[in-house]
Amino acid sequence: MNDHHVYQNPLVTRYASREMAELWSSQRKFSTWRRLWVALAEAERELGLNISEAQVAELRANVDQIDFEAARKHEKRLRHDVMAHVHTLGDAAPSARAIIHLGATSCFVTDNTDLILIREGLSLIRDQLVGAIDGLAEFALRWKDLPCLGYTHFQPAQLVTVGKRATLWCYELILDYHEIERRIAALRFLGVKGTTGTQASFLALFDGDHAKVEELDRRVASAFGFEGSVPVSGQTYTRKIDSQATAALAGLAETAHRFGSDLRLLAHERELDEPFEAEQIGSSAMAYKRNPMRAERMCSIARFAMGLAPVAGQTAATQWLERTLDDSAVRRLVLPQAFLAVDALLSLYLNVVPGLVVHPAIIGRHVTDELPFMATENLLMAGVQAGGDRQELHERVRTHSLAAAARLKEGAGDNDLIERLRNDSAFAKLDFATLLDPLRFVGRSPEQVVDFVASEVEPIRRAHPNLLGQKRDVHV
Template sequence: MSHDTYDNPLISRYASREMARLWGAQKKFSTWRRLWVALAESEAELGLPITAAQIDELKAHVDDIDFDAAASYEKKLRHDVMAHVHTYGDACPGAKAIIHLGATSNFVVDNADAILLRESLELVRRRLVSVIAALADFAKQHRALPTLGFTHLQPAQPTTVGKRATLWCYDLVLDLQEIEHRLTVLKARSVKGTTGTQASFLELFEGDHAKCRELERRVAEKMGFTDSYAVTGQTYPRKVDAQVLECLGGVAASAHKATSDLRLLANRKEIEEPFEASQIGSSAMPYKRNPMRSERIGGIARFVMSLSQNGAATHATQWMERTLDDSANRRLSLPQAFLGVDAVLVIYENVARGMVVYPKVVERHLAEELPFMITENVLMEAVKAGGDRQELHELIRQHSQAAGAVVKQEGKPNDLLSRLRGDKAFAAVDLSEIADPSKLVGRSPEQVDEFLAEVVGPILGRLGGDRAEQEELRV
């Protein structure tokens, strides 16, 4: 490994080896060669003079790519596809004359990218299922643990730790639906020709339109697609890239949201991400337990989210049948978006499987705010016991203002319940019963159970056997 030049941290630090291989040179150019084989096979099947020996020769050299030779050709020709055509031809002299027959560069570029998009989306799907399963386990474990809810980042009606985790989980469920939709509608470019008119193939088949259509169907099928895009210019619609990047940005946003919550909860010392025995939180402050994994998710997620706009801009600037300013951009945006999402989900699963809850801290924080939250319940019970609603309301208001002043001005615990207990107007009210946190979380525990059974259960039943293996974090 060279230490003299920039090394992309998505490769060296964050993403999985599996995703890195998917977007590596070997995978890309072997896929190009498989496409040339599929094209030659299909053309031969439809009557063009291509021999079985030529096809066998092509198949025999799909993976043994001479990258040095390809680089030399590209330096001379300034054309990456033709560089690899010549390199493949050198390895297959008997088939050299029929490699890339009738095709334009984007036959291999776009069809290979469609395959890479499909396989990468499948990996993202597996990783999503793994994180969903981890969050589901956490939600089940803490389904009934009352905790302070927040709206506007201000104390609100109690929820449970498990219910809050279902919110994080459901975001990923919605992302999974989008990923699966993208997989469903993804198609091959197949064989469309230089400007999408199939003119070169019509010439090869001497005006036979049916054979042109059949060639397109066969090549797409050999690539593992059931269909190809109805019409294209030179490329498949760059709208597809924009849609995929938007989808990946959605996954990143979900992870960012959840781990932002976790960072806030870590600040409150209620929940922490995993922290290893020898891990250092700060070079200057030895006591620190910084939520660095959640922070890393947020940092990478923002990068991925930014690429959504990039895809839309590239699509918007594709003039007429195509312009080449998409090429360099896509070499950056597509792989890095997938590597980024992969990294986010690898770290997210690690966090979700190792989150630590501190119930006593959760309980204390809830107790600090609970007296104010139950005042309406206290009012109703006191009215039922025969009190005057307006007089009781004023008493509670006065006691609440006094208790609030003690908390804010003197830094002392909330003593509202003590004040109410000492007021004979509320003597008939069982304040201990009303202040039981488990009675204030509504249907949170049942909602967790229903969510896990009705939403997560079917997903794990359908896809749980195809989860991604849990990756070990490298940093």
């Protein structure tokens, strides 16, 4: 059928990177199965089984040349995907047909392949995370001194700086970075464990030699860069590993959703804009619109990714004894899509962050509108230091504040509280210009940005110098 006549996964066609889509492809999956069969045969030969170098060489020569149509026909006949590919490889490497998959069960290729793909997928995610962290840190330093309204309950609160707010977004990504690193470091191979995890078939092959079975397990794991395999298993590795990996990805999606939501709020306030191309259309009806569509997409995809974690957890919770097959179909859906979705989120980070547009004039206007109310305590204290009576000054500030607020609620375009106080003889001695400098109200925001980048970001930058300065285009 024509591709336009069947459903296409938008994670592949619109959102995720080509690199992540290829990682979870059929080509990558089944060629990895073949690499596993090669590693198994080679290790078995080295440990004394009757397998020739020529047989191993013929298997290795056919790792990437897969006849998918032949595999499809075998699977239609056999109703077993692993055996279909055993037969397909046997057709291509006839001298090795008799020793393919020797002693193994299906999960030798399916589960070990998934672990290989999970490790590489997490590494790709980690690498993009570094780029997003680096970009946000650069943004935070650039704008560390620009005062802006802070918000609690999305109501104006004490001032922060644009850069300080960016450190909040960046720190959550750093927490995700460390969690992804932990998952990569903890990941182990399934290895060669057999039908119920006892390695009985391999023990039979090696005539009861436990040391050779243990060495076989180590050699196959080492061939794929794993320091070791799981200490115990049923036929499968525990699905808790899937749950932990998916939870780490969902945690990153939580971070992305928060970032996207904040961008949308700030776009509404007209303080910050995501990139917008010259010919980009915000609305098919309202030509003036400049919608934060990237941030909206980030929230949308993040919601999907967060929803996958409970499915992985439910799968881990409902495994039966040494294995059950009701995990198979759901894992085919959840694992690739969790990685594709989070890859898409990080692609958005790497597109949005380098192109963020700050509007200092709008930010300054919002500060000017709200700062008079926030400054009243400082003005009160300065008035007392200038010789005034604290209680009398408090009453005057209260009266002027209520009058200015009422005026604003009636539609006034500016906040005249400071003008009222300036004209009040009780405050005549005050240097209003100095007292109302917005930087006096941001606390340690600039210093916190510098300290944060030095202590939290720079170690990550030093660990991955080749991953800095990343940018990515997205399909809009």
